[in-house]
Amino acid sequence: MARRSFEVRRIPGFGAIAILTIVLLYVPILILVTFSFNAGRSQAEWEGFSLQWYRAAFANEQVQDVSIRSLWLAIAAAGIATVLATLAALGTTRVGRFRGQTLIYALVNQPLMVPEVVTGIALLIFVASIKVATGYMGMGYLVAAHTAFCIPFAYLPIRARLETLDLNLERAAADLYASPVQAFRHITLPLLVPGIAAGFMLGFVISLDTVVITEFVKSAGQDTLPTYMLGQLRRAVTPEMNAIASLFLALSLVVVTAFFLVSRRRGA
Amino acid sequence: MRRRGGTLWNWLLSAPALLVLVLAASGPLVIVLVYSFLSPGNMGGVAWEPSTDAWFRLFFKRDIFDPEVVTWNEAHLVVFWRSVSLSLQTTAICAILGFPTAWFIATRAPHRRALWLFLITIPFWTNLLVRTFAIQELIRNTGTINSLLLRLGVIGEPIQMMYTDFAVLVGMAYVFLPLMVLPLYAAMDKLDMRLVEAGYDLYGGRLQVLRHVIFPLVKPGFVAGSILVFIPAIGAYVTPRVLGGGRTMMLGNLIELQFGQGRNWPLGSAMAMLLLIVVVAALVLYLRWANAEPEQRNG
Amino acid sequence: MKDGSDGTATDAIEIVGLDKVYGQGAGAFRALTGIDLTIRSGEFFTLLGPSGCGKTTLLRVIAGFENPTEGSVRISGEEVAHLGPNKRQVNTVFQNYALFPHMTVAQNIGFGLRMLGRSRTEVAATTAEMLRLVRMEELAQRRPAELSGGQQQRVALARALAPHPRVLLLDEPLSALDLKLRKEMQGELKRLQAETGITFVFVTHDQEEALTMSDRIAVMSAGRILQRGTPHEIYHAPTERFVADFIGDTNFLTVPVVSVEAGAAQVELPGGRTAPARLPEGARPAPGAKVTVVIRPEQARLVPPGEGEMQGEVTSSVFFGTDTHVHARLTDGQDFVLRRQNAGELADPSPGDRIGLALGDGVLRVLKD
Numbered sequence: 001m002a003r004r005s006f007e008v009r010r011i012p013g014f015g016a017i018a019i020l021t022i023v024l025l026y027v028p029i030l031i032l033v034t035f036s037f038n039a040g041r042s043q044a045e046w047e048g049f050s051l052q053w054y055r056a057a058f059a060n061e062q063v064q065d066v067s068i069r070s071l072w073l074a075i076a077a078a079g080i081a082t083v084l085a086t087l088a089a090l091g092t093t094r095v096g097r098f099r100g101q102t103l104i105y106a107l108v109n110q111p112l113m114v115p116e117v118v119t120g121i122a123l124l125i126f127v128a129s130i131k132v133a134t135g136y137m138g139m140g141y142l143v144a145a146h147t148a149f150c151i152p153f154a155y156l157p158i159r160a161r162l163e164t165l166d167l168n169l170e171r172a173a174a175d176l177y178a179s180p181v182q183a184f185r186h187i188t189l190p191l192l193v194p195g196i197a198a199g200f201m202l203g204f205v206i207s208l209d210t211v212v213i214t215e216f217v218k219s220a221g222q223d224t225l226p227t228y229m230l231g232q233l234r235r236a237v238t239p240e241m242n243a244i245a246s247l248f249l250a251l252s253l254v255v256v257t258a259f260f261l262v263s264r265r266r267g268a
Numbered sequence: 269m270r271r272r273g274g275t276l277w278n279w280l281l282s283a284p285a286l287l288v289l290v291l292a293a294s295g296p297l298v299i300v301l302v303y304s305f306l307s308p309g310n311m312g313g314v315a316w317e318p319s320t321d322a323w324f325r326l327f328f329k330r331d332i333f334d335p336e337v338v339t340w341n342e343a344h345l346v347v348f349w350r351s352v353s354l355s356l357q358t359t360a361i362c363a364i365l366g367f368p369t370a371w372f373i374a375t376r377a378p379h380r381r382a383l384w385l386f387l388i389t390i391p392f393w394t395n396l397l398v399r400t401f402a403i404q405e406l407i408r409n410t411g412t413i414n415s416l417l418l419r420l421g422v423i424g425e426p427i428q429m430m431y432t433d434f435a436v437l438v439g440m441a442y443v444f445l446p447l448m449v450l451p452l453y454a455a456m457d458k459l460d461m462r463l464v465e466a467g468y469d470l471y472g473g474r475l476q477v478l479r480h481v482i483f484p485l486v487k488p489g490f491v492a493g494s495i496l497v498f499i500p501a502i503g504a505y506v507t508p509r510v511l512g513g514g515r516t517m518m519l520g521n522l523i524e525l526q527f528g529q530g531r532n533w534p535l536g537s538a539m540a541m542l543l544l545i546v547v548v549a550a551l552v553l554y555l556r557w558a559n560a561e562p563e564q565r566n567g
Numbered sequence: 568m569k570d571g572s573d574g575t576a577t578d579a580i581e582i583v584g585l586d587k588v589y590g591q592g593a594g595a596f597r598a599l600t601g602i603d604l605t606i607r608s609g610e611f612f613t614l615l616g617p618s619g620c621g622k623t624t625l626l627r628v629i630a631g632f633e634n635p636t637e638g639s640v641r642i643s644g645e646e647v648a649h650l651g652p653n654k655r656q657v658n659t660v661f662q663n664y665a666l667f668p669h670m671t672v673a674q675n676i677g678f679g680l681r682m683l684g685r686s687r688t689e690v691a692a693t694t695a696e697m698l699r700l701v702r703m704e705e706l707a708q709r710r711p712a713e714l715s716g717g718q719q720q721r722v723a724l725a726r727a728l729a730p731h732p733r734v735l736l737l738d739e740p741l742s743a744l745d746l747k748l749r750k751e752m753q754g755e756l757k758r759l760q761a762e763t764g765i766t767f768v769f770v771t772h773d774q775e776e777a778l779t780m781s782d783r784i785a786v787m788s789a790g791r792i793l794q795r796g797t798p799h800e801i802y803h804a805p806t807e808r809f810v811a812d813f814i815g816d817t818n819f820l821t822v823p824v825v826s827v828e829a830g831a832a833q834v835e836l837p838g839g840r841t842a843p844a845r846l847p848e849g850a851r852p853a854p855g856a857k858v859t860v861v862i863r864p865e866q867a868r869l870v871p872p873g874e875g876e877m878q879g880e881v882t883s884s885v886f887f888g889t890d891t892h893v894h895a896r897l898t899d900g901q902d903f904v905l906r907r908q909n910a911g912e913l914a915d916p917s918p919g920d921r922i923g924l925a926l927g928d929g930v931l932r933v934l935k936d
């Protein structure tokens with residue numbers, strides 16, 4: 001008798017829906033990448049393999065310009081946010097409750113909860129008045145806005161890491177004659193590194209991803225890759241856009257994979 | 269040694285982050301609130317005359333010829349309704365697809381789970397714009413789906429999918445789906461499978477165990493996922509802008525309009541505050557529910 | 568039948584030729600091999616064995632959570648291979664209780680009956696009866712998280728008993744309790760079994776628990792059942808070295824066979840005296856062959872040197888209060904432990920003392936191989 005084993009974890013139909021869902025998640029992306037290699041302009045007909053759209057993208061000075069701006073903005077914002085978030089995490093973890101703690105949590109997590117459009121127009125209004133008052137039109141606004149937006153994302157893994165650290169390690173260091181600074185330098189900080197690295201990478205991806213805030217805050221000539229793409233989408237799109245999007249995708253993929261590897265090691 | 273309760277030290281360490289957050293995130297929100305109670309300036313901006321007109325005009329309008337006649341501002345109401353409706357539908361679609369997906373992943377062999385999860389996480393970290401663009405390429409009139417159907421002769425002319433509510437719905441469900449799967453997975457991962465076994469052992473059928481054992485136990489993850497999808501959906505800007513265009517605006521696009529062509533900053537500010545109120549209300553409801561859960565339903 | 572059952576329809580569980588292999592290919596693991604087992608109706612049956620020997624696996628196969636790779640399982644005479652756990656009249660008390668955390672005690676207990684579609688009044692009545700049975704009336708509206716370990720245990724029992732199953736499976740139900748509570752619950756379990764008349768299949772790796780509670784015991788090791796029988800048979804007539812070793816303290820002596828009669832052999836003890844030793848079923852060692860015999864430490868008596876069946880020299884003695892363990896080296900160099908009851912004020916022997924060892928009648932048993 002061919003009998004089917006009774007699997008407690010199986011719910012009929014769920015497997016099929018799950019596979020379908022995961023396929024649906026990937027089909028649009030895969031089509032996008034596929035047609036970035038298409039020799040023709042079509043999004044449906046394969047006319048042969050070609051790297052022409054990548055060549056066009058690389059040759060496009062505007063694309064070069066916005067990509068470089070995006071990258072250094074993401075590095076700067078994620079870097080500053082990570083330093084600030086580390087300090088804040090040290091200030092808010094592993095201590096008894098203190099007055100104002102809830103306020104700090106609320107402030108740190110606020111960018112996660114407020115819709116980006118709202119933050120965006122708030123910054124638009126604020127930045128507009130500073131521009132009028134000071135005349136400064138530089139990248140400082142974007143760096144500050146992105147930093148604020150990255151802080152909660154950097155804060156989460158650092159704090160999670162700190163909370164799992166055994167307080168006895170520092171006590172042991174103190175017992176072995178380490179000063180508080182030495183204990184921090186030789187014990188806490190090295191153990192915190194995976195959290196900090198994860199925090200930086202999250203912040204980096206978030207900054208790269210941010211469209212709305214940048215769109216509202218940027219001055220003329222401060223386009224980033226996402227806002228450039230957003231502008232281009234209104235026009236007739238060529239597969240050059242597919243090539244740019246695919247490269248963008250590849251970059252995210254590298255960072256996410258690195259993030260996964262780091263957070264895996266954290267578990268070990 | 270850590271200084272227990274050394275409040276000043278805690279604040280000092282947190283201060284730089286808080287400064288940036290207050291200056292570049294929380295502080296400006298206060299300005300928005302203030303602006304919503306001012307009068308519009310001529311060329312954008314505001315005039316410093318207090319007014320509740322912006323809030324009034326969120327929902328109502330006055331007749332051009334007779335200011336005494338007040339009617340509903342249907343143009344706004346349509347957008348509000350679309351925002352709420354599309355966000356709820358998006359949440360529902362994400363739940364229907366996300367629940368089985370999370371369950372599927374949570375029931376794989378432990379060493380395989382990380383890989384499946386990784387498959388969900390990749391789209392999650394892929395740029396929102398890239399993913400929206402991918403959907404656009406699929407559904408536009410000369411996009412993959414229409415070209416394919418035309419070639420196969422299924423249709424005579426392209427189906428207009430872009431710039432419809434349907435397009436926005438598909439796009440939002442697509443981009444926000446991982447936000448539903450991840451918290452649901454986290455809840456299911458913690459679920460003690462022996463409870464499921466106990467359900468079957470005590471004569472529960474598949475559906476009964478799903479309903480009486482699994483669902484109540486993963487509900488926190490389900491609620492968290494719904495909140496995580498609903499909040500960015502109701503505040504969506506990029507997806508409706510790209511896929512919906514000018515005809516199917518959502519609240520986010522209407523807000524932007526007031527700072528661009530509309531040039532009514534107080535109205536835009538009031539709309540932003542309205543959006544914020546909806547989001548905060550959803551969060552408060554969620555938190556209240558999440559905290560109240562263990563006590564209620566006794567007896 | 569191997570375990571002396573007559574295999575009538577009143578048997579609660581019949582397992583024949585059961586194999587269970589987890590996984591496939593290179594990663595496959597054989598958790599159960601050739602299990603034949605009959606459990607009678609109304610019996611308190613215990614599966615005893617060390618960690619990892621397959622007790623839980625066997626229980627899960629009976630409950631329906633795992634499918635047998637080979638062999639058949641019958642419950643009350645009905646083949647159940649094709650039935651899911653929700654279709655078997657068998658309930659489980661899980662190792663860590665698996666109480667539904669989102670339901671009250673009463674809702675937990677009534678769950679099975681609700682799933683069976685019983686009427687509200689019946690559910691309420693049975694729940695109340697079960698609460699009384701496990702003495703938990705007061706706590707009906709509590710959540711599992713608000714109960715002590717012992718109380719959770721009672722709820723788990725009540726929940727599994729409420730649908731009145733043919734068989735109750737208990738997987739180390741007492742292992743999470745402290746010693747005092749465990750003793751108490753052992754009595755409680757026996758009482759519940761007597762009151763309900765339900766067949767209990769009980770899993771433990773605690774030999775004392777198994778001996779005190781069971782009608783019959785099956786001793787398992789590495790996926791096989793080595794021996795089954797009443798607690799007395801298992802303790803006094805172990806047929807395998809593993810069983811003798813796992814249950815109680817035992818002396819193993821390697822001795823040559825002198826002659827063989829029906830069911831018994833004359834063996835030559837260290838020092839040269841011969842004594843009769845019972846043979847396991849079917850064994851007929853040749854005269855001159857070496858066999859292993861077992862003697863429990865309390866089955867030998869301390870006698871003056873020169874008297875008794877064996878002679879030895881004390882290597883150490885350990886005082887335990889009620890008794891003293893005397894470790895001795897026999898004349899041929901084998902070690903022997905003897906347990907002496909401390910009735911009256913006796914001086915413990917000192918290392919170096921010469922002693923005699925007297926064996927009770929018919930206490931020697933030859934092990935298989």
Ligand SMILES: Nc1ncnc2c1ncn2[C@@H]1O[C@H](COP(=O)(O)OP(=O)(O)OP(=O)(O)O)[C@@H](O)[C@H]1O
Nearest residue numbers: 589590596598617618619620621622623624625772
């Ligand atoms: N799902 C599984 N997949 C593979 N191997 C398993 C599985 N479940 C159990 N095993 C293996 O089968 C063997 C028997 O396991 P089982 O849980 O039945 O032991 P047990 O006798 O109940 O032990 P314990 O007293 O520790 O509970 C063990 O070696 C175990 O590693």
Ligand SMILES: [Mg+2]
Nearest residue numbers: 622623624738
């Ligand atoms: Mg076990």
